[in-house]
Amino acid sequence: MDLVEQLLAGNRRALARVISQVEDETDAAQGLLAALYGHTGRAHVIGITGPPGSGKSTLVNTLARTYRATGKTVGIIAVDPTSPFSGGALLGDRVRMRDLAGDPGIFIRSMATRGSLGGLARTTADVLSVIDAAGFDRILIETVGVGQAEIDIASAAHTTIVVEAPGLGDEVQAIKAGVLEIADLFAVNKADRDGVDHTVMALHMMQGLAAPTGGHHRPDRASHGHAEAGEQPDGSWLPPIIKTIAVRGEGVEELRVWIERHSEYLRSTRQLSQREAGRARSELDQILRDRLLATLLRRLPPGQLDNIIDAIARREMDPYSAADRLLAACDHLGTGAGAP
């Protein structure tokens, strides 16, 4: 059996080997992905993001165990965009291994940034496809922090959970504004801490502020947080806010039920296909951008790039004019000014 057949047959070593090929972008990687891609699309993908200190890793572990109790297999991808240089040191990994290792229904892979951020988002999408093809029922993608990177990665998921916790400081308020529109579910973790009601109320209020003004939400619902969460009469989705205490497992089964409910919602509406199309578009764009740049650079006369870089650094030319010049120099890769 070749590597692809072994992977499809459930061989974990084959799975790990294919992922390594994909991460290292070996010559074989593209062929492996092409062979596996037709087997993807079965897993429900769950993104988990939130600020440092919110207890995401513990929540992910507990959620994985909760899924295992229902018989589902679980893949976990832990992405750490904050470690661009170390490459190996991975957050909470030892704890995770101790908790979950030895269960053949769980597969864990940690990833750190290598090179560009776009590169990480693309590699994460590829690793996701491989684990999906290997037949895992649910795939959890955990990202650290809540920057654009994390949002991009979490957005590749079908269901995105934003984890908050009481008392993470004033700036967390600002962060919520940014993630509100990607959250399908909110988990307010460490719910035994002081200030949990304040955090829940703040999220409810932000939902009220973000509600469409077209009358879809009754004022009393939105501003007081009394709306029934989940699918709305108009077919939209109001993210539930679920209190959890991940270290004790409290609220995590409720979280799991909400994930499944959201999955049903996506499948029963056109949302799932829209999300799949959006993800396909962003992956494709990223690949095209990389390949086009690589082709252009390969076709430049030797030394020209260095000369242009020097000219920019010496302020003799601005980067946009420099780009125009390079594109013109490679006229079969022209700027398209003469194209229809």
Place this chain on the structure above:
Amino acid sequence: MDLVEQLLAGNRRALARVISQVEDETDAAQGLLAALYGHTGRAHVIGITGPPGSGKSTLVNTLARTYRATGKTVGIIAVDPTSPFSGGALLGDRVRMRDLAGDPGIFIRSMATRGSLGGLARTTADVLSVIDAAGFDRILIETVGVGQAEIDIASAAHTTIVVEAPGLGDEVQAIKAGVLEIADLFAVNKADRDGVDHTVMALHMMQGLAAPTGGHHRPDRASHGHAEAGEQPDGSWLPPIIKTIAVRGEGVEELRVWIERHSEYLRSTRQLSQREAGRARSELDQILRDRLLATLLRRLPPGQLDNIIDAIARREMDPYSAADRLLAACDHLGTGAGAP
């Protein structure tokens, strides 16, 4: 006088208008940047990054006032990559305005993500060029959080300050690993809090772990944190760790002195020109990638992109094979397989 002349003459309204053109990527923007670029390269650019709750905004404000006391003019760019959707809501802005407004030697601009992260990094670089051309002596770029986005943006600076504070939770330790290699200076802010010595010691230990094994650092230096920070006998730079209490202004003058010392270090070695060249390269790459993709998409037959996206979403084709097909379809933008 045209807009560029007004800006160069110190007209703040002209400065704000040019920045808006650059942010909105108007037709005029590229011409404005080209006209201004020859006037850039004079400001010393200081990136300030660190996790939420470390007190970065207050530190930036206090640092700006400290610079003003020495007669230097200061531009501040506050970048919030965590607000990709809101576009307007900007962190700590009202506090900042109250503190610093009315001083003609200070110019403040806040930016939030619009569209892609690469877009934000590029726009930030352009806005930086405009403020530089306007003649401000020091430019502070503040970013929220410590993801790859923040690292990319902070890396555009000459001197990067990583701000930490005691008691921000376990994950902060992991974050430090990622930012260690971009930090030129560490500020341990909120230094009146419990645990400050632990934070300083942890940073010292990480510097020890990260030290080259070639014998540049004596073991007692690295492991006990007794090395004299700053320029080393071998010409490398050991980042100082400076305790600050930004709300009271304590330690901020020392921080300013260290920034100037690092600026001197960069100028006296080849580091400054290397950093400028690296920055020029990444800006150029980003512009080229955007333009090449735009050209390709413009040249595709109508409907072809949508058909390919559908095929990917339906798992009939993987994204890499789809990219190959699009590149082949646009054969004057081919994959370069036939090129030398």
